[in-house]
Amino acid sequence: MAKYVLALDQGTTSSRSILFNHQGQIEATAQQEFEQIFPSPGLVEHNPEAIWDSQLATAQKVIRQSGADLSEIAAIGITNQRETIVLWDRDTGKPVSNAIVWQSRLTAGRCDQLKAEGYEKLFREKTGLVLDAYFSGSKIEYLLNEISGLRDQAKAGKILMGTIDTFLIWRLTGGKVHVTDPSNASRTLLYNIHTHEWDDELLDVFDIPRYMLPEVKSSSEVYGETTSELFGAPIKIAGIAGDQQAATFGQGCFESGSAKNTYGTGCFMLMNTGEQPVLSDAGLLTTIGWSINGKVTYCLEGSVFIAGAAIQWLRDGLQIIKTAPEVEALASQVEDSGDVFFIPAFVGLGAPYWNQDARGTLIGITRGSTKEHIARAVLESLAYQSCDVLHAMEQDSDIKLNSLKVDGGAAANSLLMQFQADMLDVPVQRPVVHETTALGAAYLAGLAVGFWQDQAEVTNNWALDAEYQPSMEASRRDHLYQRWQKAIERSKDWV
Numbered sequence: 001m002a003k004y005v006l007a008l009d010q011g012t013t014s015s016r017s018i019l020f021n022h023q024g025q026i027e028a029t030a031q032q033e034f035e036q037i038f039p040s041p042g043l044v045e046h047n048p049e050a051i052w053d054s055q056l057a058t059a060q061k062v063i064r065q066s067g068a069d070l071s072e073i074a075a076i077g078i079t080n081q082r083e084t085i086v087l088w089d090r091d092t093g094k095p096v097s098n099a100i101v102w103q104s105r106l107t108a109g110r111c112d113q114l115k116a117e118g119y120e121k122l123f124r125e126k127t128g129l130v131l132d133a134y135f136s137g138s139k140i141e142y143l144l145n146e147i148s149g150l151r152d153q154a155k156a157g158k159i160l161m162g163t164i165d166t167f168l169i170w171r172l173t174g175g176k177v178h179v180t181d182p183s184n185a186s187r188t189l190l191y192n193i194h195t196h197e198w199d200d201e202l203l204d205v206f207d208i209p210r211y212m213l214p215e216v217k218s219s220s221e222v223y224g225e226t227t228s229e230l231f232g233a234p235i236k237i238a239g240i241a242g243d244q245q246a247a248t249f250g251q252g253c254f255e256s257g258s259a260k261n262t263y264g265t266g267c268f269m270l271m272n273t274g275e276q277p278v279l280s281d282a283g284l285l286t287t288i289g290w291s292i293n294g295k296v297t298y299c300l301e302g303s304v305f306i307a308g309a310a311i312q313w314l315r316d317g318l319q320i321i322k323t324a325p326e327v328e329a330l331a332s333q334v335e336d337s338g339d340v341f342f343i344p345a346f347v348g349l350g351a352p353y354w355n356q357d358a359r360g361t362l363i364g365i366t367r368g369s370t371k372e373h374i375a376r377a378v379l380e381s382l383a384y385q386s387c388d389v390l391h392a393m394e395q396d397s398d399i400k401l402n403s404l405k406v407d408g409g410a411a412a413n414s415l416l417m418q419f420q421a422d423m424l425d426v427p428v429q430r431p432v433v434h435e436t437t438a439l440g441a442a443y444l445a446g447l448a449v450g451f452w453q454d455q456a457e458v459t460n461n462w463a464l465d466a467e468y469q470p471s472m473e474a475s476r477r478d479h480l481y482q483r484w485q486k487a488i489e490r491s492k493d494w495v
């Protein structure tokens, strides 16, 4: 009898595998970090073999350690860092280069050029995205241009492209299945979110052969099964969603107007807008949340590139903490940031500013400023950036949030969560299961194979861990937010 669903959560800095039970609780988990490759400032790559090896190793480990019988695992759901792309040889399965990671600014110049040529509106209307290096399209084009002979090989059908979900499924099925889902496809700049297909006009702009692209299936159905040798017996693969959409699903944001914010390497806020796409006037993205049984759910999304990564910078760059959680104790030693503000625009600013040339800014330092103030300013920057995004979202959707569901590594930080509730002036709710990304992928897979009957059953699994009530005076909130916005202006157009 099926007791579990296995979620593969291929994140930006680590691969995780988690076994969930019917209540949506974690039965076993395994995690492995892998190397971040920085060829030059602003560029970020991963070795696809390191992604595969770490993902497979954690999946095998979690099955072994849990003692679960393979027949007890109903299905596998996959969630992944989005926009990151891999190109590989169809026959050998060998990647043609490192994966170009979502964070990489490699193609910023090319995107500027396309904007200057007047392409922004076309992409925006068809894909719901902004023309930015963050998304996959220009990254694929770059590899096709840079690697000698690659475009010809791709045109001859020898090269396949995939976001990480696609690459993993290709490997898991022994090269039998080349698929993705709309949540991932809608992040490529190549997928039309209204007609639900790869768009020839957009493919032409980048000269990307359609043949390279995976088939777009729904987010919840059986795509294939793993080869027997990987785990000892085949397991059905039955759910796919990009990490942020998966987290939205895992948080049970099924109603139009419900929203979640994930505090990981970046910060991502998504609001479910129902069956109609809401196009943004405020620099947000319109994206597909998931598609199930022919019904497509859209979301508005605000992406902040650097969030937890700023805490990592305190650890690795400034070296004023040894581990990320230590930031809470350090920042708690001061009442406030002492008018120090930190803008973590390491790779430019995302929503709602979209300033590729902004850079990190630390401002307001006096003789009295200490590392505690700086730590606090860095921590608070995660909350301020989330405020920027939520305000834009409320403006676009005409919906006022009445609470925010949170998750991700930095959501464990109580000081940050309280400050977030104060700055947003709404309660912030953290569920017991923090691993909502993996949980969402598990739900999508489990729903496809009847392990869970319907979304209502999934909603019942959501349980509150902690709620943070806003307690800051409005005048102070307004003052702090004005200072933040002033600091943002100073960070723009530095490059």
Ligand code: ADP
Binding pocket: 011, 012, 013, 014, 263, 264, 265, 266, 307, 308, 309, 310, 311, 312, 324, 325, 326, 327, 328, 408, 409, 410, 411, 412, 413
């Ligand atoms: P990802 O999935 O993007 O790799 P995670 O959700 O695992 O990210 O979160 C890891 C991030 O959270 C890291 O960038 C780390 O710096 C940050 N982080 C982890 N714990 C804390 C904490 N207690 N306070 C603040 N930041 C934290």
